[in-house]
Amino acid sequence: MRLRDALPVDHKPAAVHRYGAAVCGLALLVFGVLGFADELSPFDTDGKTIAGMSTNGVLSLVSVVVGLALVGGAVIGGNVASTLDMVVGVLFLLSGFVHIFTLDRPANFLDFGMTNVVFSFVTGLIILTFGMYGRVSSRLPYDNPYWRRRHARDVARASLAARRRAAAGPLRLTTGGSAPERALAGERDLGRAYQ
Numbered sequence: 523m524r525l526r527d528a529l530p531v532d533h534k535p536a537a538v539h540r541y542g543a544a545v546c547g548l549a550l551l552v553f554g555v556l557g558f559a560d561e562l563s564p565f566d567t568d569g570k571t572i573a574g575m576s577t578n579g580v581l582s583l584v585s586v587v588v589g590l591a592l593v594g595g596a597v598i599g600g601n602v603a604s605t606l607d608m609v610v611g612v613l614f615l616l617s618g619f620v621h622i623f624t625l626d627r628p629a630n631f632l633d634f635g636m637t638n639v640v641f642s643f644v645t646g647l648i649i650l651t652f653g654m655y656g657r658v659s660s661r662l663p664y665d666n667p668y669w670r671r672r673h674a675r676d677v678a679r680a681s682l683a684a685r686r687r688a689a690a691g692p693l694r695l696t697t698g699g700s701a702p703e704r705a706l707a708g709e710r711d712l713g714r715a716y717q
Contacts, residue, residue: 535656539603540596542652546610546645547592550585557582576635584632592649607653614646 556572557579570577588610595606621634621642634642 536600536603538655539607539652540599542649542655543592543603543607544596546607546649546652547589547594547596549645550589550592552589553577554582554585554589557585570633571635575637575641576633577638578633581632581634581638604653604655604657607649609653611646611648611650611653614642614649618642618646 553573553575557577560570560572592606592610595603618639621630621632622639624630625634625636625639632638
């Protein structure tokens with residue numbers, strides 16, 4: 523089973539995943555394109571800066587590739603954007619940790635400076651937050667598609683009970699409201715029980 527098959531596609535947090543990927547991807551694209559426009563040499567480490575961060579041709583290329591991937595994920599949307607946000611966010615955080623130990627050393631072939639490290643940490647956390655929004659929490663609401671996916675039996679049981687109540691609606695005179703209202707109330711009760 524693939525990850526995209528296991529996750530629900532149409533859910534409200536999808537817009538947050540999509541916009542987060544688009545904004546961060548466009549920011550990286552702008553940074554990378556500015557590096558190419560400045561005609562930087564690929565492995566130059568003499569401290570040329572763009573937007574306050576040191577860069578070279580390879581870092582510009584990496585920024586453009588990651589930016590295009592994020593924008594592509596935003597265009598596709600849904601679970602792809604969420605998963606891509608989380609993966610790229612973790613990679614940015616790891617990059618920050620790796621480069622903090624390679625500052626002023628020959629292994630720093632991307633010409634990272636302290637500003638780049640801070641940018642990597644902050645951007646990684648932002649992208650990761652966009653990817654996890656509405657997906658990772660200890661108290662997801664009952665109508666959240668990820669909660670429903672993780673508690674499929676409870677959802678099926680509540681749906682069956684709601685259909686039975688709806689079918690038996692005209693016979694039950696003591697419960698107020700129409701059959702769909704009673705079914706919705708039953709699902710809400712189940713949601714409250716799991717919060």
